[in-house]
Amino acid sequence: MSKATKKAVRKVFDAKSFLANLGPGKTILTFGAEENIYAQGDVADSVFYIQKGKVKLTVVSKEGKEAVVAILGTGQFFGEGCLNGQSLRIATTRTMVESQIIAITKSAMTTALKDEPKFSELFISYLLTRNSRIEEDLIDQLFNSSERRLARLLLLLANFGKEGSPQPIDTKISQETLADMIGTTRSRVSFFMNKFRKLGFISYNGTIEVHNSLLHAVLHEKPHVKAEE
Numbered sequence: 001m002s003k004a005t006k007k008a009v010r011k012v013f014d015a016k017s018f019l020a021n022l023g024p025g026k027t028i029l030t031f032g033a034e035e036n037i038y039a040q041g042d043v044a045d046s047v048f049y050i051q052k053g054k055v056k057l058t059v060v061s062k063e064g065k066e067a068v069v070a071i072l073g074t075g076q077f078f079g080e081g082c083l084n085g086q087s088l089r090i091a092t093t094r095t096m097v098e099s100q101i102i103a104i105t106k107s108a109m110t111t112a113l114k115d116e117p118k119f120s121e122l123f124i125s126y127l128l129t130r131n132s133r134i135e136e137d138l139i140d141q142l143f144n145s146s147e148r149r150l151a152r153l154l155l156l157l158a159n160f161g162k163e164g165s166p167q168p169i170d171t172k173i174s175q176e177t178l179a180d181m182i183g184t185t186r187s188r189v190s191f192f193m194n195k196f197r198k199l200g201f202i203s204y205n206g207t208i209e210v211h212n213s214l215l216h217a218v219l220h221e222k223p224h225v226k227a228e229e
Helices: 003-010 015-020 080-084 106-115 117-143 146-157 175-182 186-198 212-219
Strands: 026-031 036-038 046-052 054-060 066-073 092-095 099-105 202-204 208-210
Touching (some): 015 026, 015 046, 046 106, 054 099, 066 175, 099 106, 106 117, 146 175, 146 208, 146 212, 186 202
Antiparallel strands (some): 054 066, 054 092, 202 208
16 A cells, blocks of 8 residues: 555544544434334434444324335434424434444534534535435336336445445345335335345345345346336
8 A cells, every 4th residue: 555545544534433532412322223213203403423233214104104214324324404403303213233323412513513624524425425315216216116126225235245246234124124115015025036036136044145246237227127016
């Protein structure tokens, strides 16, 4: 590694360390699996950062229908709506595995963003990336079949993976949850999962492993990942 590369590596901002040492206004919380962090309708007065673990965001309609809108992992923020005037939570957040979460009060977060430019840059970059993901999810729901939506979701959950290397989805995710996230039924997800396994796109024995061939199939729009409902 060259000196320039080493210097660049040293300059990478460590958000985890920065937030862990933030001081007043910060609380480190530990949750077991399947525990609520906050519920839809709770007062929105803090931003949260996932030090370790995985969190599921769900919303419930007036009719009582629940939908999974996001799954977030280590290094991601949630609850940031309070910074933009949101007074009540619009979603419920629940851990999927044992997790360590940093809760930062609205005032402490505002001060940190103002006083530390590198943290502000990182947070803005995160928000822009997440906004792009939301737009992509909307387009996915509008224009793609449920089979193709499932393929894209599996790739996202596996972080797309490296060439030729199966990437495990490190959290156990039920077919019901997958169905909620792509807007279809559990039976359809089961059908597509079996189809993907037979085609060699995925393998699973307790843990789902996503193969690079699934990415190629989606990118090249092969017919077997474009089946209509």
